Every structure is written in structure tokens, then in C-alpha cells.
Amino acid sequence: MIYDSIIIGAGPAGITAAVYAARKGMKIAVLSKNIGGQVTRTSIVENYTGYQEISGIELAEKFNDHLKEFNFKFKKTEVQNIEKRDDIFIIKTSLEKFQSRSLIMATGAMPRELNIPGEKEYKNKGVTYCATCDAPLFHDKEVAVIGGGNSALEASLQLTKIAKKIYIINNTSTFTGDKILSDKLEKNKKVKIFHNSETSKISGDRFVQELEFSLNKKIKKIAVQGVFIEIGFIPNTKLVENFIKLNSKNEIEVNLNQNSSDSGIFAAGDCTNIPYKQIVIAAGSGATAALSAFEYLTKSKN
Amino acid sequence: MNVIVYTTPTCPYCHMAMDFLEKNNILFEEIDISKDDEIATDLIKRSGHIGVPIIEIDNRFVAGFDEEKIKALLYL
Numbered sequence: 014m015i016y017d018s019i020i021i022g023a024g025p026a027g028i029t030a031a032v033y034a035a036r037k038g039m040k041i042a043v044l045s046k047n048i049g050g051q052v053t054r055t056s057i058v059e060n061y062t063g064y065q066e067i068s069g070i071e072l073a074e075k076f077n078d079h080l081k082e083f084n085f086k087f088k089k090t091e092v093q094n095i096e097k098r099d100d101i102f103i104i105k106t107s108l109e110k111f112q113s114r115s116l117i118m119a120t121g122a123m124p125r126e127l128n129i130p131g132e133k134e135y136k137n138k139g140v141t142y143c144a145t146c147d148a149p150l151f152h153d154k155e156v157a158v159i160g161g162g163n164s165a166l167e168a169s170l171q172l173t174k175i176a177k178k179i180y181i182i183n184n185t186s187t188f189t190g191d192k193i194l195s196d197k198l199e200k201n202k203k204v205k206i207f208h209n210s211e212t213s214k215i216s217g218d219r220f221v222q223e224l225e226f227s228l229n230k231k232i233k234k235i236a237v238q239g240v241f242i243e244i245g246f247i248p249n250t251k252l253v254e255n256f257i258k259l260n261s262k263n264e265i266e267v268n269l270n271q272n273s274s275d276s277g278i279f280a281a282g283d284c285t286n287i288p289y290k291q292i293v294i295a296a297g298s299g300a301t302a303a304l305s306a307f308e309y310l311t312k313s314k315n
Numbered sequence: 316m317n318v319i320v321y322t323t324p325t326c327p328y329c330h331m332a333m334d335f336l337e338k339n340n341i342l343f344e345e346i347d348i349s350k351d352d353e354i355a356t357d358l359i360k361r362s363g364h365i366g367v368p369i370i371e372i373d374n375r376f377v378a379g380f381d382e383e384k385i386k387a388l389l390y391l
Contacts, residue, residue: 053327070327137366137378146326147366149349150359220365239365 016040016113018306019104021092021252024050025292026282027119028076029299030306034117035083037307042086042111044104049073050121051246051283052292056145056171061292069145072292095252100277100313114313115306118253118265118273118280119299122246122290127159131215132242139221140240144168148241151176156239157224159212161185165243166194172241173201180235181206182226207233215240248284260286271302272309279306316389318343319371321358329368332380339391 018034020027023045034041047053055069064072080087094105095116104111124142126132132140141147144158148171156176158169161183167190172179181198186208188195198204207228214225224237248264258266258274265273265280267287273280279302282295318336320343322329336343348355348367359365362376370377372388385391 047327047331049327056325068325070325070330073327137364139365141366143326143328143366146323146328149323149325150355150365150367152352152355219363220359 014112015101016042016111017310018115018117018303019044019102019111019113020117020119021045021104022050022119022121022249022282022284023048023076023080023087024052024119024121024282024295025076026050026121026284026295026299026302027117028080029296030117030119030279030281030303031085032079032083033300033303034306035085037303039303039307039310040085042088042113043080044088044090044092044106044111046089046091048077048080048089052076054143054145055292056148056167058292092252097256097275097277102277114277115309116278117299117302117306118250118278118284119282119295119302120249120252120284121295122248122283124242125245125247127212127242127244129213129215131217131221135215135217135221135240138219139217139238140215140242142242144171144241144243147239148172148175151239153177154238155236156180156241157182157212157235157237158241158243159183160243160245161188161190161208162243162245163190163194164245165241166190166198168241168243169198169204170194173198173203176239177203179204180224180237182210182212182224183208184211185209246283246290250284253278262286267298269301270305270308271298272305277309279303279309316341317371317373318389320345321348321367321369321371323347323349323367326367328380332368332370332385335380335382335385339389341389 017039020043053073090106096103155178157180210228212226264286281298281302364378
């Protein structure tokens with residue numbers, strides 16, 4: 014059996030692509046490790062049209078419900094290898110092999126690491142990359158949030174309700190996240206903000222006790238029990254790095270039709286070079302990718 | 316076998332871990348540690364981990380939804 018399209022990933026981009034492709038009558042399969050992608054790690058979503066306020070988990074469940082409306086193959090699995098032979102893509106998981114005429118990459122991104130001493134050693138011992146998961150464990154504790162984008166600001170805001178003191182360590186001169194969030198943090202007495210600050214070391218005994226950073230070439234040390242690392246994401250593009258064009262950030266380069274450098278591979282969401290990594294943008298680009306794949310298939314059949 | 320999954324309400328990996336156990340017909344108890352500081356502190360001390368989920372299988376701990384480790388401890 015040869016599918017019209019295989020969609021890899023089931024975050025907002027992959028799910029929207031699947032919905033559009035299914036409605037076009039395309040024979041598709043969706044292969045993904047999870048449903049919802051990074052949405053599930055977001056505590057509250059307030060900028061997805063139609064929902065003034067919805068939790069990430071709930072939004073992911075809504076996506077899943079939408080996915081279930083259609084009768085196509087969904088496999089919870091990890092793709093291990095992709096090959097192209099005579100215009101047919103061969104997609105391998107650990108147990109199975111799929112074939113398709115086109116491919117929609119919606120593989121998203123994973124949290125970026127700081128790569129500083131102590132980070133690995135203290136992972137799950139105070140260092141965390143999932144504020145929604147672990148923030149409740151820092152009740153009345155002192156914590157540091159590393160980063161200055163929306164993820165960092167949202168994590169900090171969530172922590173203002175739980176922790177005793179929140180230090181925000183940002184390596185640029187201003188926050189890159191939304192003003193509506195940074196305004197709230199700047200007014201909060203529990204929050205202390207350090208801009209132009211480079212985090213350099215995490216240390217402790219059994220658990221995290223101290224964080225070191227440099228500000229104006231001086232080393233500062235703060236006592237913290239938790240370190241929330243929210244410094245952006247690395248695109249999941251290893252599967253295709255050898256046969257389509259990636260940019261310097263390892264994002265898949267796409268045109269306005271979400272088409273990559275291979276005419277049969279489309280890509281959408283955070284794994285691509287689209288400028289803003291937002292749920293609504295990922296979803297929109299997923300729709301474009303599916304429609305473009307449909308057009309590609311129609312043309313190549315003629 | 317005694318299986319406990321320690322969770323917080325907004326943790327997606329906790330849901331994934333519990334789905335996995337359910338699918339494999341493993342009976343488990345879920346404890347939401349965001350509600351009780353004492354339980355959380357005690358668990359952190361005993362397991363050496365801060366972060367959820369923590370899965371306790373007959374007094375042995377798995378940090379995070381680590382399918383391979385869970386399978387090994389449950390002989391799946």
C-alpha cells in the first residue's frame with residue numbers, strides 16, 4: 014500500500030495538515046510520538062483564536078478529538094529513517110515500514126539546553142525544562158528562570174503563584190516575549206530580573222543549591238533550589254538533514270507553499286524556518302502544507 | 316507488585332506514563348504531589364528526584380516517563 018502522504022508529528026501543524034488532507038480525500042497516515050506536541054507542555058494558551066483561555070492539555074485534547082473525526086491511520090511511534098526511491102518515500106519505524114508519494118514534516122522542536130557545568134548532573138534534581146510539569150514542586154522555594162522569551166515569561170508567571178522568590182536571568186538587554194507578560198512580572202515583588210546576564214554554572218549537593226551568572230563581567234551567585242531552563246528550541250530535523258535544505262538554525266527551508274527543497278516534501282510548524290513559532294501559525298502552515306501536497310499529487314498523477 | 320505514579324495536574328508526561336500502564340493492565344495508584352508539600356518533600360528525599368512523573372515500582376524509582384526502565388522493572 015502506498016499512501017498519498019505520510020505526516021510525521023501530531024502537534025498543531027501535523028494535526029491541521031491531517032484534517033485538511035483527510036477532507037481532500039487523501040490516503041494518509043500520521044506517525045507521531047505523541048499528540049499535541051509542545052502544546053501539552055504549555056500551561057495556559059491565551060492566543061489561539063476562538064479560545065480566550067485554555068490549558069495546553071485541554072487544547073491538545075481538542076486537537077485529538079478533531080483528529081478522531083476522520084478515518085485514517087494514526088500510529089503512536091517514532092520514525093527512525095526516511096529514504097526516497099523513485100519518487101516514493103520509505104518511512105521506517107522500529108517495527109514497520111510505510112510508503113508514500115509525499116511527506117509532510119511536522120516534527121516540531123525540542124527544548125534547547127544551556128550546555129553549562131552542572132546542567133546535566135542536576136537534571137531532575139532541581140534543573141527542569143518543563144515548568145508546567147514541575148513548577149508545583151517548588152512551593153515556597155527560591156528559583157531561577159533562564160530566558161527572556163514567552164516560554165520563560167509564562168514559566169515565571171506560573172511560578173509567582175508557587176515559589177517564594179523568582180530570579181529571571183535573561184542574556185539580552187530586554188525581554189523578547191510579550192509585553193503583557195513582562196509588565197505583570199515587573200510589577201511583582203517576588204520577581205527579580207537580571208538582563209544582559211549569562212548563566213554560567215549550576216551547583217549543589219544532592220540537589221541544586223546555587224546558580225552562577227555573569228553581569229557586566231562580574232560573577233554573581235544566587236541561592237536557588239530550582240532552575241527552569243526556557244531558552245528556546247532546537248528543530249527536530251535530523252530525519253531529513255541529508256536530503257533537503259536546512260538553514261543555519263537547522264530549520265527546514267520552505268517556500269510560501271510550505272514546500273521544501275524536495276518537491277515531494279512539505280513541512281510545517283516549528284521544524285521550519287517560519288519566523289514566529291506560535292500554535293496558530295503552526296496550525297495555519299499545516300493547512301498550507303496539506304493543500305500544497307494535494308496539489309503536488311494531482312499534478313504528478315497527470 | 317506495588318506501583319505508584321506521582322504526578323502534578325498539568326504534567327503531560329504523567330498522563331503518558333499512566334496511559335502506558337493502563338494499556339499494559341498494570342494496577343497503580345496516582346498521587347498528586349502538588350497538593351501536599353509533606354508528601355512531595357518526602358518523595359524528593361527518598362527518590363533523589365525533583366520532577367514528575369516519578370514512578371515507584373516496589374520501592375524503586377523511575378524519573379520521568381522512561382518506557383524502557385518501566386518495562387524492565389515490570390518484566391513487560
